[in-house]
Amino acid sequence: MxxxxxxxxxxxxxxxxxxxxxxxxxxxxxxxxxNWTNEVKKCPADIPFTCTNDTVISDSCCFEYPGGVLLQTQFWDYYPAVGPDDMFTLHGLWPDRCDGQYDQFCDPSREIHSAKSILESFGETELLNKMSRVWKNFNGNDESLWVHEFNKHGTCMTTIKESCYSADTKPNQNIVDFYKKSVELFEGLPTYEWLAANGIVPSNEQTYTKQQIEDTLRARFGQPVFIKCNRYQAIQEVWYFHHLRGSIVDGFYQPIAALLESQCPENGIKFIPKKGFAPPKPTHTDPSSPVPTGKVLHGYLKPENQPGCVISNGKWYSSGTCAKFTLSKAEFGGYNIKSSKGYCKIGTEGFLLCGAGVSPMQFAYDREKGLVTFGGKNKWSADKVPQRFTQIPISPGYDGPITFHLKLVSQ
Structure with missing residues (x-):
């Protein structure tokens, strides 16, 4: 005592x-x-919503920053069919910055290797059963998606750091809370039910307009949402955006308008049933279509309208031979980048780094424009243009005085 x-x-x-x-x-x-409720710190009732404050909020356990926009994301996967026939599946809970950019894999020391064993150690059988039903991975390995989502996004959430919990809290309670909150938000956003109530149901013949789908979801959610279609003009993703008052665990999630324009055609949107779909045989090559799984792209990484190129360690160089890079589809979306030295990531100091032992991160690639981006940041920057024999670090975003697009140029 x-x-x-x-x-x-x-x-x-x-x-x-x-x-x-x-x-x-x-x-x-x-x-x-x-000051503590259910082992996590209790937050003041008058704390502002994220992204609305005029001054810095010092208590990171009660104010999610810099990821102040919380996205609850759902997928409709039908090829292969994933999850129940009458339900979108949960993909994740993502903390984006207020401008739509985002961080990922923020703290390697917080990363986990098994979500299932952690949840089992807390006796969370019911939660595990729910996750096994609604949080699905297209390749059948659901736990690998759960682990990936926490490591990529959960480690960037400041209000569920272990330091935000009381000293006698069992280790990994914050990880359990991440999964609980993700499922709880998902259950409160029944996309399939909302669409079906307005006559928008899966069909091999019927198509819908973007306005039909957006208006239906907006009426239920209270704000415009983001919908995304695939190369078959079929709806595949729905994202719900929020600001947050308080912590991830017990804060209030306020619906806000999507920060992105929906990526679907105005008319002829398909809502393909999860059974019996066979993709049509391609009749031409569409440069904007995704790279098939297992396929890779090869080229040089060059700062657009600048001298030199990126060398194999990830730095900008202007005096030697350009390094060869490969872009391959990442398991959970986006692309992994690799040079002769190894995979590439954004290091702890914010710069591009490639080398042996590097765990790959997810980059984005626009095949039509040939541009490589990271974390929603469409440009890259550096402190200066490299002179003879100097190697200059580059970072995604606009932090340096020299900014440019990073282009993959065919070899």
Whole structure:
């Protein structure tokens, strides 16, 4: 009991008098417990919504930053068919920056290798059963998607760091909370039910307009949503955007308008049933279509309208031979980039890094324009243009005085 009181008093910066006073100890305990609810810190009711504050909010356990826009994302996968026939499946909960850019794989020390074993250690059988039904991976390995989503996005959430929990909280409670909240938000956004209630149901013959789909979901969600179609003009993704008041765990998620324009045609949108779909044989090559799984692209990475190119370690160089890079489809979307030295990522200092032992990150690639991007950042930057024999680090975004697009140029 004494050690608990000492912990409480230390955590609340209450000094211990020469003569131990039980009333002071009880006051410290009361102050401590009032600041924690269900093991996670209780946040003030008057804290502003993310992305709406005029001044810096210092308490990161009560204010999600820099990822102040929370996206709940759902997929309709029919080839191969994934999940129930009458349900979009959960893909993830993503923290985007207020301008639509985003961070990923923010803290390697927080990454996990098994979501299932963590949830089982907490006795979360019901949650695991729900996830196995609604949080599906197209390749059949659902847990690999769960692990990927936490490592890529959960490690970027500041309000569920372990330091935001009481000292006696069981380790990994924050990871359980990430999965619980993701499922809870998903269950409150029944996309299939909302569409079906307005007569928008899977069909091999019927097509729909973008306005029909957007208006239906907006009426239920309260704000415009983002919908995305694939190369068959078929709806495949729905994203719901929120601001957040408080923490990821027990904060209030306020619907906001999507930060992106929907990527679907105005008319003729298909809602393909999850059974019996056979893709049509291609009659021509569409440069904007995705690279088939297993296929790779080869080329040089060159800062557009600038001298030189990117060399195999990921730096910008102007005096030697350009390095050869390959872009291959990543397991969960986007592309992995690799040079002769190894895979590429954005390092802890924010610069492109390629080398042995590097865990690959997901980059985006626009096949029509040939541009490589990262984290929703369409340009890259550097402190200066490389002179003879100098190697200059480059970073995604607009942080440096020299900005450019990064282009994949065929060899």
């Amino acid at each position: 004494l050690s608990l009181l000492l912990t409480v008093l230390t955590a609340n910066a209450v000094s211990i008098p020469d003569a131990f006073n039980p009333q002071n100890a009880l006051k410290g305990l009361k102050d401590f417990t009032e």
